[in-house]
Amino acid sequence: MQVKIPEDWELPESAVTPEGGYRSRRSIVKALGLAAAFPVLVPGLSQAAVKAPTKLNKKYPPPKGTKPTHFKYVTGYNNFYEFSMDKFEPRILANRGWKTDPWTLEIGGLVEKPLKLDLEQLVKEMALEQRVYRFRCVEAWSMVIPWDGFPLAKLIKKAKPTAKAKYLKFTTFMDKKAAPGFDRYDYYDWPYTEGLRMDEANHELSFLATGLYGRTLPNQNGAPLRLVVPWKYGFKSIKSIVRIDFTEKQPGTLWHDAMPKEYGFYANVNPAVAHLRWTQARERVIGAGALADRIPTLAFNGYEKEVAHLYEGMDLKKHF
Ligand SMILES: Nc1nc2c(c(=O)[nH]1)N[C@H]1C(S)=C(S)[C@@H](COP(=O)(O)O)O[C@H]1N2
Ligand SMILES: [Mo]
Numbered sequence: 001m002q003v004k005i006p007e008d009w010e011l012p013e014s015a016v017t018p019e020g021g022y023r024s025r026r027s028i029v030k031a032l033g034l035a036a037a038f039p040v041l042v043p044g045l046s047q048a049a050v051k052a053p054t055k056l057n058k059k060y061p062p063p064k065g066t067k068p069t070h071f072k073y074v075t076g077y078n079n080f081y082e083f084s085m086d087k088f089e090p091r092i093l094a095n096r097g098w099k100t101d102p103w104t105l106e107i108g109g110l111v112e113k114p115l116k117l118d119l120e121q122l123v124k125e126m127a128l129e130q131r132v133y134r135f136r137c138v139e140a141w142s143m144v145i146p147w148d149g150f151p152l153a154k155l156i157k158k159a160k161p162t163a164k165a166k167y168l169k170f171t172t173f174m175d176k177k178a179a180p181g182f183d184r185y186d187y188y189d190w191p192y193t194e195g196l197r198m199d200e201a202n203h204e205l206s207f208l209a210t211g212l213y214g215r216t217l218p219n220q221n222g223a224p225l226r227l228v229v230p231w232k233y234g235f236k237s238i239k240s241i242v243r244i245d246f247t248e249k250q251p252g253t254l255w256h257d258a259m260p261k262e263y264g265f266y267a268n269v270n271p272a273v274a275h276l277r278w279t280q281a282r283e284r285v286i287g288a289g290a291l292a293d294r295i296p297t298l299a300f301n302g303y304e305k306e307v308a309h310l311y312e313g314m315d316l317k318k319h320f
Helices: 023-030 089-093 119-125 154-161 255-257 303-310
Strands: 104-109 115-119 128-138 141-151 167-172 191-195 207-212 226-228 242-248 280-284
Touching: 115 119, 141 154, 154 242, 154 255, 167 226, 167 303
Parallel strands: 104 242, 141 280
Antiparallel strands: 104 115, 128 141, 141 207, 167 191, 167 242, 207 226
């Protein structure tokens, strides 16, 4: 057996503080092989359930000058309006009986053949890898998050879109009994939807996360499958996806349709374009402490070299 000493940023909170919030089958499966190292501290984790740890993709270690945000902030300070507009409530409300396993992902629109995929099966098929990405919310705060998952391009390949397909539209679950936000904030056009241009979606940075910090994605972070597009504002990284449709025209999305002057379809992180109500030039680093200085926001959230070519010739002030 291969023994791997986890970096301290890889340690799931469960290795430090036993807690009972994550008992589902998939949650246990990927606990980084920590059962061997911490047999008493990971409750309910049998040897049989331990799988090989997700391997860090060496191309995506923590970006230079950053430190991964502590697990307790990544999983305790969330935006998930289906549950609450408060930052701390999703952690509680998304773990009161909302079932994210089993889960079906449907793929339709301009594809050779519509698909219905069982998520557990899909995860088994995809070789999971870990990538540490910067994450920048449009509200001017940021984190650095070790995600586990697979490139979106791999799923697109499986989906076999037709030549007409130019965009992807993503849709989040909508179960009024499972989450209070649909009724509480009934002025939004639920379900939550998002979209990407095909070349953006096929870019190697576009990622589908099934976990973080080497363990199954907590419900509040968008279990069991959420998008991660690190060069765009966080609202593009749609959670708990139930459908992906391939379309010819730019799809409508919840935020863009609700407030097109505040939230663009592209939503590329851009310190030079202020939000209508605040500057985007600086950001608050979650976990750095209340008194820490804000740090400068980087063009394309630090991924300019990798993605700027996607927008060549476009006026980024207009297509914000
Ligand atoms: N379905 C859905 N996806 C969503 C949201 C949401 O409210 N519902 N919030 C978005 C916003 S604004 C952000 S910043 C990120 C937050 O992800 P996190 O809670 O995992 O940090 O999720 C995005 N995806
Ligand atoms: Mo956000």
